[in-house]
Amino acid sequence: MDNNQIIIDLSYLREVASENTEFMVEMIDIFLDQTPGYLSSLNDAIESKNWQKIAESAHKIKPTLGFMGIESARETMAEIELNASKQEDFENIVLKYNQMQEVFKTIFIKLEEKKQELLAQDN
Structure with a gap:
């Protein structure tokens, strides 16, 4: 999976949030906060x-990717x-x-950008 092809489609999140920017930003923050821990657990499980x-x-990890509209990564986790x-x-699996380790670096960067866009819209 080429990192440039990673598409983050926030339409599902936007729908669930009823266009509430503050809620969307909060959900992105939770994803950015929790996912590295999940990945670390996955890494430990693979190593053992x-x-x-x-x-x-x-x-x-799978549903959070779906929630953020990152379908290609969700399919890989599945x-x-x-x-x-x-x-x-x-x-x-290995x-x-x-592959996903690189993909997640890009996902985190792109979600941070989306979050900044949302915050800019809100002001």
């Missing part, structure tokens, strides 16, 4: 090859979760996770 923890961590729950294709 704990199938159940890998599946649980991917499962926690794939990691599925492989882990079936206890198969560990190499693919490969996808390594």
Whole structure:
């Protein structure tokens, strides 16, 4: 997945928030605050090859990506979760996770930009 192709579509969040900018910013802040911890748990689970923890961590990350409208990354997390729950294709899990580490750096930057845009609109 090319980082330039990462699309963040906040239309679902906008709908849930009923266009409430303050709520949208709060949700982005929560995502930016919590997701690194989830990724760290996923990393630890992969390092210890704990199938159940890998599946649980991917499962926690997946809906937040959907909520932020980052469909491509949500699909990758779903794939990691599925492989882990079936206890198969560990190499693919590692490969996808390594790709996602770079993707998340871009996601965090782009969400921070979206947040600044929202804050600028609100003033």
